Amino acid sequence: MAALMIGAFYNPHLGAELVRADGIDHLAMADPPAAGDPHWPAIRARYTLLLHDYLGQLSEPLDDRSIERARTLAELYRTPWVAEHFQCLHTVDGTYNLNYVFPPLYSEDFLERFVRNANALRARLDQPLVMENIPGFFDVRASQLPEPVWLRRFFDATQTGFLLDLPHVWLEAHYRGLKPERWLAEFPLDRVVELHVAGVEEDKDLAGPWIAPAEPSDEMLGFLAHAVTRCPQAKAVTFDAFSPSLTAEALFRSVERIRETL
């Protein structure tokens, strides 16, 4: 395995600290830079940037406007790959929108839709496409395939890369009552290009842990160390926290601990 890049998300409120920081190899971009961001030129000049914006949901074909936007951002960032999510979060007619990552039904029909639309997007991009797994808090009985099988078939049919979000796998294992390592082993880890790691926190509504812009626990870092040994094609690990509440200390300490772990 080549040396892994270790990085974080670009949090604009920490721009000044990130411009001066050591030990961060790349920054993932969740939003385009704000027009008045004084740190953006230095950030762009200094870092490898990964396009990780919302481009659209691949249950439907992306329209020309969305593809052009993706191409423009990819060029601006000089990104080595373009990331999107396995998500379907708004209704076809636009009436209902969850405004939060939400997985599709793991069915043959949705597999065919995602394969077709990802291939169409990939053909219009100048960079490889990677796709991130999304956690489910509950199973939908109309799903026909286990998520890891559905993902394997998607990657086989599209030759896209896998952005493995480890806390997402950890949470699913937690809510299924499985050991995270056992659940992880089901996924197509040979396709992984990038890994996300972050903390989880208790959520009152869910009455259990969920994704949070928090430092990874020692347990999560141990899970990362385990996962990386099973992802031979991995190129990068990203501390997945993007929030105005994130402090510079938490970001830098997390990246440092990830580096120490690996």
Added chain:
Amino acid sequence: MSDRALQDDVIRALADAPYRKSAAWRTRGLADPDRVERFARFLARHFYHERVVHFFKYSRALARVTGRRPEAVLTRPGFEALVPSIVLGSRETAKAVAQLVVTHVGDAGAAIRYLGDLLQYEAAMMVVEAGPRIWREDPESGGEGAGSGEWSAPETVEGTVLLELAYDLPVVLPELLRPWSEVPQAPARSTKLLVARSPRGRVAVARSTDAIAALLGLADGRKTLAELAHGAGLEVRELEQTLHGLVELGAVRFSTGS
């Protein structure tokens, strides 16, 4: 029912609390109802946290004076009472949540003369943003914008809001987001603002005039340009320029002629 329609049904159940309670949803047995309810509550709090923090960012910047953070309403009993009726993204829910914030921050008793105007402005932004939106361009349509066809029968877009304020808020808004020690002041000057939303959900604000207010009141999708020009007291050329700007903002739409 197709898989895509089933997915839409699950999305609707998570977004629409009354639907989640309906027999139509419950008898389908698609998912564990307790898990769905918990996740829906989580989504509701997340959905409105994002919007309250974004649209009430100016009164949030004043929190060290008011002592009231707008997003605090999301963990108070008023929001809990709304949960059984919440429909994510609807104007009704946006109004109800915005009103919780207006009451919470407005009741602080802070000596900021323009606070009432500011809260009214922020609430209007949040409500205008709500409603169904276009996520993908229809290849058959011309997309957003004024288009190039021959215009006929302009119509004010539902949800467009005209605000009449006692203070000139656009002067003070940028100041509130910069570092300050004394509370920035807004000039006491009667100000009309137009708040509108594009079909893709982009909210825009522009200063308004009596003529624009009249035009928005008259544009019902039936009156001709000549009738609108006469009613708003504008020359036809002036009217066309104004309409172009209003279409770009999302305040007016046209049907285009052949």
